[in-house]
Amino acid sequence: MTYSEENYLKVIYHLSIGNTKGITTNAIANEMDSKPSSVTDMVKKLAEKDLVIYKKYQGVSLTDKGRQHAVMIVRKHRLWEVFLVEKLDFSWDEVHDVAEQLEHIKSEKLTDKLDEFLDFPTEDPHGDPIPDREGKIAKVEKQLLSETELHQKVICVGVKDSSASFLQYLDKQQIALGSSIEIVSREHFDQSLTLKVNDRQLSVSYKIAANLFVKTV
Amino acid sequence: MTYSEENYLKVIYHLSIGNTKGITTNAIANEMDSKPSSVTDMVKKLAEKDLVIYKKYQGVSLTDKGRQHAVMIVRKHRLWEVFLVEKLDFSWDEVHDVAEQLEHIKSEKLTDKLDEFLDFPTEDPHGDPIPDREGKIAKVEKQLLSETELHQKVICVGVKDSSASFLQYLDKQQIALGSSIEIVSREHFDQSLTLKVNDRQLSVSYKIAANLFVKTV
DNA sequence: AAACATTTTTAGTTTTGTCTAAAAATATAA
DNA sequence: TTATATTTTTAGACAAAACTAAAAATGTTT
Ligand SMILES: [Mn+2]
Ligand SMILES: [Mn+2]
Ligand SMILES: [Mn+2]
Ligand SMILES: [Mn+2]
Numbered sequence: 001m002t003y004s005e006e007n008y009l010k011v012i013y014h015l016s017i018g019n020t021k022g023i024t025t026n027a028i029a030n031e032m033d034s035k036p037s038s039v040t041d042m043v044k045k046l047a048e049k050d051l052v053i054y055k056k057y058q059g060v061s062l063t064d065k066g067r068q069h070a071v072m073i074v075r076k077h078r079l080w081e082v083f084l085v086e087k088l089d090f091s092w093d094e095v096h097d098v099a100e101q102l103e104h105i106k107s108e109k110l111t112d113k114l115d116e117f118l119d120f121p122t123e124d125p126h127g128d129p130i131p132d133r134e135g136k137i138a139k140v141e142k143q144l145l146s147e148t149e150l151h152q153k154v155i156c157v158g159v160k161d162s163s164a165s166f167l168q169y170l171d172k173q174q175i176a177l178g179s180s181i182e183i184v185s186r187e188h189f190d191q192s193l194t195l196k197v198n199d200r201q202l203s204v205s206y207k208i209a210a211n212l213f214v215k216t217v
Numbered sequence: 218m219t220y221s222e223e224n225y226l227k228v229i230y231h232l233s234i235g236n237t238k239g240i241t242t243n244a245i246a247n248e249m250d251s252k253p254s255s256v257t258d259m260v261k262k263l264a265e266k267d268l269v270i271y272k273k274y275q276g277v278s279l280t281d282k283g284r285q286h287a288v289m290i291v292r293k294h295r296l297w298e299v300f301l302v303e304k305l306d307f308s309w310d311e312v313h314d315v316a317e318q319l320e321h322i323k324s325e326k327l328t329d330k331l332d333e334f335l336d337f338p339t340e341d342p343h344g345d346p347i348p349d350r351e352g353k354i355a356k357v358e359k360q361l362l363s364e365t366e367l368h369q370k371v372i373c374v375g376v377k378d379s380s381a382s383f384l385q386y387l388d389k390q391q392i393a394l395g396s397s398i399e400i401v402s403r404e405h406f407d408q409s410l411t412l413k414v415n416d417r418q419l420s421v422s423y424k425i426a427a428n429l430f431v432k433t434v
Numbered sequence: 435a436a437a438c439a440t441t442t443t444t445a446g447t448t449t450t451g452t453c454t455a456a457a458a459a460t461a462t463a464a
Numbered sequence: 465t466t467a468t469a470t471t472t473t474t475a476g477a478c479a480a481a482a483c484t485a486a487a488a489a490t491g492t493t494t
Contacts, residue, residue, distance in 0.1 A: 004451065025472065038452055040473055045450095057459060057472060088330040098324045107315045113305040221481065242442060255482055257443055262480090274442060274489060 003104050006073055007032065008042050009051060010103075012062055013070035022059020068135055072111075075131040077103035078124035079114050085125045086118060092125040093167035126167075127158025127177055127213060145181065145193075146209035153182050158213035166211060173202060181214060220321050223290055224249065225259050226268060227320075229279055230287035239276020285352055289328075292348040294320035295341035296331050302342045303335060309342040310384035343384075344375025344394055344430060362398065362410075363426035370399050375430035383428060390419060398431060 011031045015023045025039040032039070047054040051066035062070060080102040084090040090098075112133055115121075121130055122138055131137045142157050156179045159166065170176065175197055184194040184201070191206035228248045232240045242256040249256070264271040268283035279287060297319040301307040307315075329350055332338075338347055339355055348354045359374050373396045376383065387393065392414055401411040401418070408423035 002450080026470095034451095035453065036472060037454080037474080041451075084327070088327070088334055090326075090330070094326070098322070098327055101322050101324075105315070105318045107318075109307075109311070110301070110305070110315055113307070117305055219480080243440095251481095252483065253442060254444080254484080258481075 001069065004042070005046065005051075006069070006104055008039075008046060009062070009066055009070040010073050010077075012052060012060060013067065013074065016062060016067075022061050024059045028060070071131045071135040071137070073103050075133075075135070076105065076111055078128060078130045079111065079118060079121070081124045081126070082118050082121045082130070083114060086121075091167075091171070092162075093164040093171070095125060096162065096164075123158075125177075126162040128162075140215070142213040142215045144210055145183070145212040145214050146191075146206060148183060148214060150183050150186065153180065153217050154214035155180055155217055156212055157215045160211040160213060169208070173197070173204070174200070175202075175212070180217070181212075218286065221259070222263065222266075222268075223286070223321055225256075225263060226279070226283055226287040227290050227294075229269060229277060230284060230291065233279060233284075239278050241276045245277075288348045288352040288354070290320050292350075292352070293322065293328055295345060295347045296328065296335060296338070298341045298343070299335050299338045299347070300331060303338075308384075308388070309379075310381040310388070312342060313379060313381075340375075342394075343379040345379075357432070359430040359432045361427055362400070362429040362431045363408075363423060365400060365431060367400050367403065370397065370434050371431035372397055372434055373429055374432045377428040377430060386425070390414070390421070391417070392419075392429070397434070398429075 008028070011028055012023055015027055015031060025036045025043065028039045028043075029036045043052060043054050043060050046052045046066065047060075050063055051069060052060045052062055054060045077099045080099045081095040084095040084098060085092060115133065120132075123129055123140075127142075129137050129140060140157070144160070145154070145156075148154055156175060156177055158177065159170070175181075179197050182196045184196050186193055193204055193206070193209050195202045195204060225245070228245055229240055232244055232248060242253045242260065245256045245260075246253045260269060260271050260277050263269040263283065264277075267280055268286060269277045269279055271277045294316045297316045298312040301312040301315060302309060332350065337349075340346055340357075344359075346354050346357060357374070361377065362371070362373075365371055373392060373394055375394065376387070392398075396414050399413045401413050403410055410421055410423070410426050412419045412421060
């Protein structure tokens with residue numbers, strides 16, 4: 001399995017979540033900053049290897065085998081992110097690019113020993129679940145802050161967008177995983193929100209709220 | 218810098234040690250299990266990038282820039298080997314293949330943080346020196362056990378061959394870095410040696426002794 | 435110095451993964 | 465239900481990194 005094949009599998013996996021139909025070549029190309037024609041070529045190769053199901057003009061979907069491979073890459077990616085934050089003092093906005101490289105290291109023993117070394121974490125630094133060595137992913141109920149009712153007390157448990165710029169914004173506003181949040185008011189005009197974060201008052205745009213996962217306490 | 222270019226640089230670096238003349242394409246091909254014609258192509262590309270000096274039929278040598286790159290790959294390789302052994306309980310015969318992958322991860326911050334996390338080790342699990350972040354390598358005086366005098370008390374400090382089969386042999390014979398060794402006698406017929414290792418008596422072939430580095434106490 | 439052997443380079447292919455441009459299929463609108 | 469727009473695939477090209485086979489240079493013997 002090449003580096004490139006793994007990246008395609010992972011992208012198809014992520015696009016598949018909450019999507020019953022086939023993933024379009026356009027969507028994949030868009031996600032990978034490549035061209036639809038390149039995707040068509042690669043998708044044929046993956047179909048040849050029984051990693052995806054592909055019928056012309058119908059989009060693509062993962063086989064069980066393909067999903068299993070993809071999940072293992074995600075497992076490695078998130079374990080390495082935990083390692084970087086917990087052991088090497090990286091901040092949560094610095095880990096993604098390095099994990100993009102580390103996720104391709106091939107050694108089941110390494111992955112499992114790393115998991116053990118980190119004390120079998122269930123979530124990565126962005127609140128995303130870490131598949132176990134069988135590929136099982138623990139379901140956690142969480143919702144977007146933007147879909148949370150007024151005055152409901154919640155705790156921040158994850159981010160939808162984990163780009164460096166969003167994460168740095170959250171740092172600046174002192175919002176982190178574990179922060180307690182309550183929506184104090186909604187502005188009708190632009191959907192912006194006034195929050196109480198760990199008893200501090202704070203105003204955020206709709207877009208911010210639409211990228212924060214929370215759970216009710 | 219591609220994965221492949223890095224592997225070439227590293228091989229040229231290792232072949233350069235204790236070798237003043239240019240490294241031949243044949244030697245490189247041999248070391249990489251590839252063909253001389255492939256090496257010629259790559260070496261031209263490396264010369265183009267000022268990483269090596271190359272003149273037709275004259276072999277190749279590293280520029281300062283090329284050596285610096287190579288040393289950084291060696292640094293990463295050896296730091297990861299220490300990590301695997303010290304933190305993840307790998308044995309010294311299991312680490313090389315994984316380190317071959319990890320040495321290509323590009324992040325200066327990762328390398329330096331890992332170095333710090335490991336407490337700035339000066340040697341890898343096979344006794345090889347670890348370059349510091351400037352690329353400096355501490356010189357350690359060590360000699361081969363095969364070139365050591367009778368009854369001289371020495372300590373095992375490294376291995377010349379670090380293949381899994383040799384390392385496993387040493388495990389079986391309970392010879393490790395730090396073991397105290399003394400040559401009790403030499404067999405004239407086949408150059409084999411009788412050793413006293415940590416007060417145990419042991420007979421080894423010449424080939425074994427020619428792959429063990431020791432230092433006098 | 436000529437003859438032979440070895441090493442090294444060149445020339446021409448192959449595979450992988452990408453691209454552009456054009457053709458074909460599908461989706462949307464008049 | 466045609467016409468138009470969009471999406472997707474095909475065809476053909478390219479760069480990277482490898483290979484084989486042949487040519488050229490170098491080394492070694494007689
Ligand atoms: Mn990530
Ligand atoms: Mn993450
Ligand atoms: Mn090694
Ligand atoms: Mn080593």
